[in-house]
Amino acid sequence: MTHHPDPTDAADALTLGEQTFTSRLILGTGKFASAAGMVQAVKASGAQLVTVALRRVNRERPDDDLFTPLAQLDGVTLMPNTSGARNAREAITAARLARQLCDSRFIKVEIHPNPHHLMPDALETYEACRVLAAEGFWVMPYMPPDPVLAKRLEEVGCVSVMPLGSAIGSGHGLAAADLLRLILRDSRIPVIVDAGLRAPSEAAAAMEMGCGAVLVNSAIAVAGDPPAMATAFAGAVRAGRLAYRAGLMPRGTAAVASSPLTAFLSTPRAEA
Amino acid sequence: MRLIVNGETLLLPAVTDLPSLLAALDQRGDRVALLVNDDVVPPEARPNHVLRDDDRVEILTFAGGG
Known part of the structure; x- marks a missing residue:
């Protein structure tokens, strides 16, 4: 393992459902590009929770299997997603199917009917979360950055809300920063930025705002060197979290000197 | 038997139930989730699940995803 947990991590664990995590990078x-590259990147990231998708088996490619690489990820919990579902009914079925494939109670509810923008369907997402939370799933919804919906999802028993920073895979970072701050202000469950991040600095910024974690896929998977980028994101997430806990100084509207402004190597002015 | 498996119509003479379907398709039972006519069939219910002509079977597994 290349991950060296920060000594502060254990005391600052993230709780989702009934499980705690010292890593805040999902x-x-x-x-x-390859399963081996994925395994290396997950190990380098220190992530303890990873998402997987459901799809039809491909009989033409029997070695295209995810179970073998996943078995190399000791201590990593799986969070299946419902990607591909176009409505609540399909997402609920996907969640129940995923439950047959792993012991994890986590489910990432993801319902985005339009492939052009992949924006989540708020109404179907709400309905799927309501049903699945009542069934005992630990539901983590991918959602639009909507503070009203975030509270409604909290009320039906989601263990976190996962608003998008910007469109999936777009690399537009925290375009929704102002709305994310509104969600963070009122949320009593962890807020996890899911989607849109491109650079580690954006992950750090999300954590500095008070997000509980960030979920990153494309930024690491399609980087020139995915394990190195995973390491970079892990450092950024830890730095951002430490900064949030340390408390950022307030913003001012004018300069505030950090050095004494007394006379130095010059004759004091007459009026001074 | 004629089944619609993952959207594809297959003629499978030796298949009578879900375990024989998985065997015919060379699939490991512990690595797939099954949906028959829109109903989830958990592993413990598979041996007793008799298939009928034109049943729609979805065989799903994990893939990489975000």
Whole structure:
């Protein structure tokens, strides 16, 4: 393992459902050039929770299997997603199917009917979360950055809300920063930025705002060197979290000197 | 038997139930989730699940995803 947990991590664990995590970086497993590269990146990231998707088995490619690489990720919990579902009914079925494939109670509810923008369907997402939370799933919804919906999802028993920073895979970072701050202000469950991040600095900024974690996939999977980028994101997430806990100084509207402005190497002015 | 498996119509003479379907398609039972006519069939219910002509079977597994 290349991950060295910060000594502060254990005392600052993230609780989701009934499980605690010392890593606040959640990784997606899609878009990697190879399964081996995915495994290396997850290990380098220190992630303890990773997302996986459901799809039809491909009989033409029997070795295209995710179970073998996943078995190399000791101590990593799986969070299946419902990607591909176009409505609540399909997402609920996907969640129940995923439950047959792993012991994890986590489910990432993801319902985006339009492939052009992949924006989540708020109404279907709400309905799926309501049903799945009542069934005992630990539901983590991918959602639009909507503070009203975030509270409604909290009320039906989601263990976190995962608003998008910007469109999935777009790399537009925290375009929704102002709305994310409104969600953070009122949320009593962890707020996890899911989607849109491109640079580690954006992950740090999300953590500095008070997000509980970030979920990153494309930014690492399609980087020139995915394990190195995973390491970079891990450092950024830790730095951002430490900064949030340390408390950022207030913003001012004018300069505030950090050095004494007394006379130095010059004759004091007459009026001074 | 004629089944619609993952959207594809297949003629499978030796298949009578879900375990024989998985065997015919060379699939490991512990690595797939099954949906028959829109109903989830958990592993413990598979041996007793008799298939009928034109049943729609979805065989799903994990893939990389975000």
